[in-house]
Amino acid sequence: MKRVFSQCLKELNQFRRDRLTVALAFVLPLAVLLIYGFAIRLEAKNIPLAVQDFDNSFLSRTYVERLFATQQFVPTPLEGTTPTAALDRGDAKATVVIPPDFERRIKSHKPVTVQALIDGTDVNNARVIQNSLRATTQFFLRSSGLVPAQAASPIQPHLRIWFNPGRREALYIVPGIFGVILWVFPSMLASIALVREKEQGTIVQVYASDLSAVEWLLGKELAYVIVGLGEALVVMLVATLLFNLRFRGDPTTLIVGTVIYLGAAVAFGLLVGARAGNQTGAVQGTAIAGFLTALLLSGFIYRIENIPFPLSLVSNIIPARYFIDITRDAFVRGTGWIGVWYAPLAIALIGGFFFRVATRVLHRMQFKD
Amino acid sequence: MPLPTSRFWSLTLKEIRQILKNRQIIFLLLFPPTVQLLIFGLALNPAVDHLSLGIVDYGNSPSSREFVAALVANDVFEVQSFQPSVGALGQQVRRGQVSTGLVIPPDFGDRLAAGKSVDVQVLIDGVDANTAGIAGGYMQQIINSYGQNLARGSGMRPEVPVEVSAQFLYNPGLLSSWFFVPGVIGVVLTLTGSLVSSTTVIREKDTGTLEQLLMTPAQGWEILGAKIAPLFVVLMGDVLLASAIARLVFGLPFRGNYFLFLALSGVYVFVCISIGILLATISRTQQQVVLTSFFFNVPLIQLSGAIAPIESMPAFFRTLSFFDPLRHYVTIARSLILKGVGIGALLPEVFTLVAFAVLLLGISVNRFRAQLN
Numbered sequence: 001m002k003r004v005f006s007q008c009l010k011e012l013n014q015f016r017r018d019r020l021t022v023a024l025a026f027v028l029p030l031a032v033l034l035i036y037g038f039a040i041r042l043e044a045k046n047i048p049l050a051v052q053d054f055d056n057s058f059l060s061r062t063y064v065e066r067l068f069a070t071q072q073f074v075p076t077p078l079e080g081t082t083p084t085a086a087l088d089r090g091d092a093k094a095t096v097v098i099p100p101d102f103e104r105r106i107k108s109h110k111p112v113t114v115q116a117l118i119d120g121t122d123v124n125n126a127r128v129i130q131n132s133l134r135a136t137t138q139f140f141l142r143s144s145g146l147v148p149a150q151a152a153s154p155i156q157p158h159l160r161i162w163f164n165p166g167r168r169e170a171l172y173i174v175p176g177i178f179g180v181i182l183w184v185f186p187s188m189l190a191s192i193a194l195v196r197e198k199e200q201g202t203i204v205q206v207y208a209s210d211l212s213a214v215e216w217l218l219g220k221e222l223a224y225v226i227v228g229l230g231e232a233l234v235v236m237l238v239a240t241l242l243f244n245l246r247f248r249g250d251p252t253t254l255i256v257g258t259v260i261y262l263g264a265a266v267a268f269g270l271l272v273g274a275r276a277g278n279q280t281g282a283v284q285g286t287a288i289a290g291f292l293t294a295l296l297l298s299g300f301i302y303r304i305e306n307i308p309f310p311l312s313l314v315s316n317i318i319p320a321r322y323f324i325d326i327t328r329d330a331f332v333r334g335t336g337w338i339g340v341w342y343a344p345l346a347i348a349l350i351g352g353f354f355f356r357v358a359t360r361v362l363h364r365m366q367f368k369d
Numbered sequence: 370m371p372l373p374t375s376r377f378w379s380l381t382l383k384e385i386r387q388i389l390k391n392r393q394i395i396f397l398l399l400f401p402p403t404v405q406l407l408i409f410g411l412a413l414n415p416a417v418d419h420l421s422l423g424i425v426d427y428g429n430s431p432s433s434r435e436f437v438a439a440l441v442a443n444d445v446f447e448v449q450s451f452q453p454s455v456g457a458l459g460q461q462v463r464r465g466q467v468s469t470g471l472v473i474p475p476d477f478g479d480r481l482a483a484g485k486s487v488d489v490q491v492l493i494d495g496v497d498a499n500t501a502g503i504a505g506g507y508m509q510q511i512i513n514s515y516g517q518n519l520a521r522g523s524g525m526r527p528e529v530p531v532e533v534s535a536q537f538l539y540n541p542g543l544l545s546s547w548f549f550v551p552g553v554i555g556v557v558l559t560l561t562g563s564l565v566s567s568t569t570v571i572r573e574k575d576t577g578t579l580e581q582l583l584m585t586p587a588q589g590w591e592i593l594g595a596k597i598a599p600l601f602v603v604l605m606g607d608v609l610l611a612s613a614i615a616r617l618v619f620g621l622p623f624r625g626n627y628f629l630f631l632a633l634s635g636v637y638v639f640v641c642i643s644i645g646i647l648l649a650t651i652s653r654t655q656q657q658v659v660l661t662s663f664f665f666n667v668p669l670i671q672l673s674g675a676i677a678p679i680e681s682m683p684a685f686f687r688t689l690s691f692f693d694p695l696r697h698y699v700t701i702a703r704s705l706i707l708k709g710v711g712i713g714a715l716l717p718e719v720f721t722l723v724a725f726a727v728l729l730l731g732i733s734v735n736r737f738r739a740q741l742n
């Protein structure tokens with residue numbers, strides 16, 4: 001045990017002396033927090049919409065005004081002759097074409113068709129555009145008295161949005177960022193530390209000593225979990241101040257979860273470092289791989305249920321997925337242990353597996369034959 | 370500009386041999402791009418459908434069951450469970466087991482039969498704010514149109530004076546992979562290009578062979594040119610690999626001129642190589658490259674619109690995204706692959722991309738030469 005602690009102290013001292021790495025270890029997570037926290041917004045807004053109004057009557061102008069009354073669409077001029085030209089150039093995401101007899105047909109109670117050409121490239125946007133064009137048209141009809149009020153539905157839905165009634169997107173994104181940051185950086189630092197020992201040959205001295213692989217790795221594990229805790233503290237503190245996050249209820253899930261998650265991340269880094277030979281390129285490749293899986297297969301951006309079958313199995317062994325359950329619960333949902341009891345267990349299981357494999361790779365503490 | 374000399378060619382040959390001999394680089398050129406394209410293309414899906422719905426049906430009458438059947442008819446919602454009480458339903462929403470809930474009151478059928486209006490309660494898990502908003506909108510739309518049909522009496526077509534006929538161009542099936550894969554080709558090129566080129570440059574610095582090269586009569590531009598040319602060739606190989614995956618696995622249409630796509634991808638490959646060299650000149654060791662690459666790649670990817678839409682970003686980041694070369698490449702790739710436009714519709718993006726390539730290559734070459742002296 002004492003040897004593990006002295007390993008850990010030696011590692012921390014070495015880390016502290018490399019000023020650039022220390023700076024990057026704390027600046028990079030903050031940079032990622034700021035970029036993701038401010039720049040990822042999924043709700044479709046400011047969609048450029050072009051209108052070709054062949055009627056140019058009172059009713060058609062009212063209709064166009066209605067379309068832009070919500071903040072969802074911004075008008076964009078329709079240059080060129082065809083309605084698709086603006087879509088081709090990407091100046092508009094949709095073009096609405098109002099036929100010349102728009103007002104006349106409405107007044108004579110004949111149905112009118114308004115054509116909407118929607119850029120289907122961005123699938124999510126396309127659906128949102130279609131839905132809100134329909135909804136706005138309904139609203140236009142009711143507000144201009146073109147549809148009798150008695151057609152109202154007898155069933156009245158009362159919507160209640162739980163946990164995040166203002167639908168602030170930061171509450172969804174920022175707890176997810178914790179999962180990405182606290183996976184990528186601690187694991188990267190740990191794997192770099194291990195590869196450095198191989199590159200500089202200091203690992204041979206460890207081989208020659210009577211230190212066992214488990215003791216040596218545990219020392220490193222402990223050291224980088226401590227560094228990771230420092231990162232977690234800084235990132236969460238800045239995030240709560242900048243994005244106005246608050247604890248909902250029991251903070252022990254977050255504390256326990258963070259420690260276990262950092263343990264798993266560092267164990268993953270050690271495993272990568274142990275396997276990588278002395279090539280940093282491999283470490284970088286794995287860092288990207290860890291980053292992408294934490295980003296894509298954890299439900300950080302889009303719903304985890306949308307991941308199709310063979311890949312959804314992989315997402316089950318991504319620890320970030322479980323940690324994000326914990327952070328979203330701690331900062332938004334607030335159920336506590338009843339809601340997320342499984343998450344620390346799953347992370348511990350996966351992390352334990354990583355550590356076990358890492359010690360097996362190094363267990364002989366000898367050069368490879 | 371002197372003509373390529375035999376010295377240049379022998380240096381180039383040396384670089385090619387080094388790349389081909391280094392199995393790690395071959396691996397980095399083939400494996401991560403393939404996996405990244407597959408994972409990105411399959412995993413990134415913003416669809417809001419098959420939302421789990423928990424139901425408390427106090428009415429438990431034919432009319433309430435009909436109502437539930439209408440709610441789930443178009444697969445936006447999917448009944449996950451029936452709960453005996455609001456309390457039990459609340460538990461499920463709280464634990465995230467269902468993302469939406471519906472409470473139907475006991476007098477649902479009686480009130481409707483009597484022609485009175487009836488309130489139903491809808492609970493939506495708001496943790497995922499965007500999904501919650503869309504789900505709420507769907508819920509209201511479905512319930513309203515069901516109710517209106519009831520009011521008019523069944524069998525009658527709803528009478529709508531103005532109808533919107535929507536037509537989806539470029540991607541009529543609304544496949545999300547069609548949207549993401551062209552952007553991801555850019556992301557993959559950025560990650561692989563900067564990684565491979567920074568690795569090859571920094572290794573010579575690390576092992577000291579760069580000094581040996583400097584002692585030979587080769588000029589600075591020859592050393593650098595001989596480094597860039599093979600990198601360009603192997604990364605163009607990655608472009609071919611990526612477009613083959615896009616075509617064969619995801620069935621992307623490639624409507625535009627493919628050679629134009631290759632040419633503009635080539636311009637972007639220069640951007641990636643420049644970033645890689647820049648990383649290698651900023652960092653002293655390979656470990657620092659690993660860390661500094663995050664400084665460049667994360668904002669580059671995030672502001673490009675390849676993963677999350679640019680229009681929804683705050684104004685500041687929307688402006689910032691114009692300074693992201695990847696953003697322009699992603700626009701070009703989507704336009705050429707999906708829209709099938711000619712170069713005429715892409716002129717602003719093409720000019721910006723070429724400008725970025727020239728600027729970044731200039732900066733990185735200058736920095737590299739400054740380090741040589």
